[in-house]
């Protein structure tokens with residue numbers, strides 16, 4: 719997998735998605751999330767693959783182990799870079815997710831990496847304490863979820879850049895730290911809580927970054943993407 723930023727294609731339709739993609743004359747790392755997938759179905763994946771884009775399918779599965787197993791087994795037919803589940807689903811669920819992914823993968827296809835969402839980047843420590851009743855720091859909670867993901871055999875986690883270094887220190891460089899919550903410095907934080915810039919994310923130990931609105935809602939998305947890439951690659 720290359721290390722280019724994943725652009726979050728949070729659009730409602732294929733028309734919106736393809737007019738955005740037409741601004742770029744290269745194949746991209748893209749993230750398909752629930753907005754696009756749930757309204758357009760698996761055909762979205764086929765269209766993006768046909769155009770040689772590399773896909774992180776972000777469905778954040780969180781259900782009983784047997785249900786997640788079946789869903790993963792079905793999704794395994796697609797040649798995806800990354801898929802995710804919620805670590806809060808537990809080790810039994812994550813193990814079955816992995817098993818489904820292995821069972822469903824066509825023999826000639828590269829393995830898809832499976833990662834677990836820890837604490838959403840839109841969650842603050844206060845909210846975690848008040849609403850999830852976790853009386854610990856965000857770092858403790860993210861690290862704990864990362865340990866469950868590691869124990870279950872997953873390839874890494876989704877976390878904010880703020881926890882990336884801690885996870886790298888505990889589980890090594892190969893255990894992925896995929897980090898959304900990325901903003902170009904003058905952009906709106908919006909609904910995100912734990913954010914930083916692409917440059918800082920690199921310094922803070924992210925392995926991959928996911929960027930949505932800083933690119934998709936920019937006046938000039940191409941320029942914004944170039945800026946993100948430059949900062950991320952340390953060429954700024």
Ligand SMILES: O=C(O)c1cc(=O)[nH]c(=O)n1[C@@H]1O[C@H](COP(=O)(O)O)[C@@H](O)[C@H]1O
Nearest residue numbers: 726751776837838839876898928929930931
């Ligand atoms: O799993 C994810 O991709 C994800 C996890 C998380 O903790 N926070 C998070 O923002 N995301 C996704 O990353 C993208 C971030 O979008 P922007 O805030 O617009 O850059 C969205 O598509 C979110 O669904």
